[in-house]
């Protein structure tokens with residue numbers, strides 16, 4: 001947990017007022033910059049000390065063999081691991097004859113500020129060298145949202161007491177040494193020297209390196225250009241070798257004189273393009289960035305973010321920490337998805353190599369809902385990426401003896417990379433999660449072209465999967481047996497309620513979409529018989545219910561299992577998966593993360609109010625939240641059934657997951673889904689926002705601590721603002737034509753001329769449910 005008090009609570013920035021090397025790896029994650037294509041961890045400019053050096057390109061990975069003690073048919077043969085590509089961030093400095101290294105000399109002050117409105121990371125350092133020379137270093141870094149291949153640094157050094165000779169080395173470095181990763185399965189496999197040299201170049205102020213990965217065969221290029229401003233004594237020279245290209249700048253500076261270097265870095269990669277083509281690509285991107293100039297890039301960044309905040313901001317009055325956290329979350333989710341452009345959005349974004357850089361269902365179920373209502377174009381891109389992986393997903397389905405398509409549980413490029421089938425291959429729900437994201441995007445944007453070109457294909461292929469995976473029993477009831485739901489502490493169970501309800505929605509949505517796009521469907525060979533079979537399976541879907549207890553079962557027979565011995569489990573034995581065998585975890589009632597509770601949020605129409613309250617209480621007592629994906633779902637349902645205080649506590653956990661390093665693994669990268677969950681907990685939780693059958697509905701209510709919550713959502717090309725206080729909610733159409741929404745079941749038309757202010761009813765009073773001993777979320781003060 002990050003306990004040092006150096007992160008100031010500010011509404012629009014994350015400020016670290018002193019450097020604490022103990023938490024350097026965590027700070028590298030929270031200060032990471034990315035645009036979804038290029039990602040730079042918040043490593044110090046001078047490269048050392050570091051926790052985990054990290055420069056990533058979305059989609060660039062290396063293959064490695066997956067080890068199996070016992071082989072089995074259909075096991076993926078190789079895994080994919082994101083690699084640390086060429087580091088373009090490095091700017092080393094020599095002050096007289098001492099390297100600027102914060103482990104030596106005296107660090108007088110060190111401040112880093114991530115400005116969420118400008119998208120810039122600022123650093124100001126005052127340092128005295130062991131020989132007694134004091135310098136101030138100021139740097140500003142950006143990864144451009146507007147020029148997708150570009151990152152840039154403005155770097156300035158100035159002596160504060162006496163004249164100094166400085167040598168500045170601006171570098172591109174490939175195959176950096178990486179620290180050991182230990183035995184945590186959530187950490188990535190560290191691949192040593194994954195890049196093979198192809199070309200290196202240095203001329204005047206320009207540098208370039210070209211490499212290729214050995215097994216995945218991806219060509220990676222990185223180039224840099226510079227603008228140097230200093231006194232007349234300033235000289236420059238360039239050199240390059242297989243893994244380093246370097247510009248050296250020397251200067252003699254008097255107090256009051258500064259040496260300023262602007263470094264423009266461009267990245268490109270390809271599996272198919274030739275060496276000259278990739279080389280030209282990075283040179284061209286660099287030329288464009290140079291012509292925009294440093295200030296131009298800074299201005300474009302601001303403009304891009306002004307637009308983003310105008311359509312996405314969330315205002316929280318009454319809890320300054322949550323206010324900061326939700327903007328931090330929105331910013332990082334935007335960074336993860338903004339310019340991914342037909343690539344996956346990994347679970348850690350491009351902030352670290354945790355989970356090998358894989359993307360999971362996290363994208364469709366957690367990240368895309370936020371983006372649907374704030375940056376819908378990014379959602380269309382993410383789903384087009386899924387579509388582009390259909391050939392692999394179809395092949396996988398055939399291998400498993402199934403129809404349609406089976407999307408991978410974890411992947412970089414669309415191939416299944418999970419070596420553990422009970423919580424990988426068997427987690428078929430990812431397919432319904434993709435379908436759910438399609439339906440949400442189409443119904444909130446009305447994007448018919450997307451539905452025809454992309455949506456139908458995704459819905460049809462997933463519907464086919466469900467129809468072939470499930471079966472009708474002799475009573476005609478439809479079952480999906482032997483699957484793993486979201487809760488990874490149960491596996492290979494029959495009729496997982498979440499999976500069944502999401503599959504049911506998937507089957508219906510596919511049948512409906514086919515009726516709207518008959519030609520497209522016919523081209524896919526869909527006929528009336530097939531859609532009738534989908535509707536039939538949906539209508540007869542099994543939803544397990546324990547009549548004696550009056551609760552839904554997470555899967556068939558679940559409530560009959562022995563309950564985990566929580567009393568005998570010590571606090572340091574969580575997460576359970578690192579301390580107990582799956583064999584024991586699987587056969588008991590203990591829930592890693594919201595499963596049935598998530599079903600009640602995403603398929604709320606399948607439960608009545610009383611069932612929701614009873615189910616929520618039952619599963620609260622079993623849920624240990626060993627996944628960061630859980631707290632936000634519990635927040636939403638706690639709010640819906642009236643436990644506003646508890647919902648507030650869960651929101652706090654989701655929101656501060658990384659800022660306080662609650663799971664002790666922020667060093668490996670940010671929990672992008674949990675960050676998105678901050679928004680989900682506020683908007684779907686306290687705003688009670690749901691989207692059903694094309695209509696946005698709200699059932700807002702605030703916890704006592706909160707004086708006001710306001711958020712803006714994009715829906716059908718409009719900007720709708722919702723402002724909630726303890727007694728009323730006001731809906732305002734900021735931009736766009738009138739729209740009908742639902743407030744506590746009542747239709748209201750909102751137009752720019754007539755904001756609607758409506759009363760907020762008091763929540764149902766129910767006794768607060770209990771969690772397993774020691775697993776209650778921390779109480780927010």
Ligand code: BGC
Nearest residue numbers: 347360361362486488627629
């Ligand atoms: C969770 C999964 C999740 C994965 C990546 C696991 O711990 O159980 O649901 O997809 O982490 O975030």
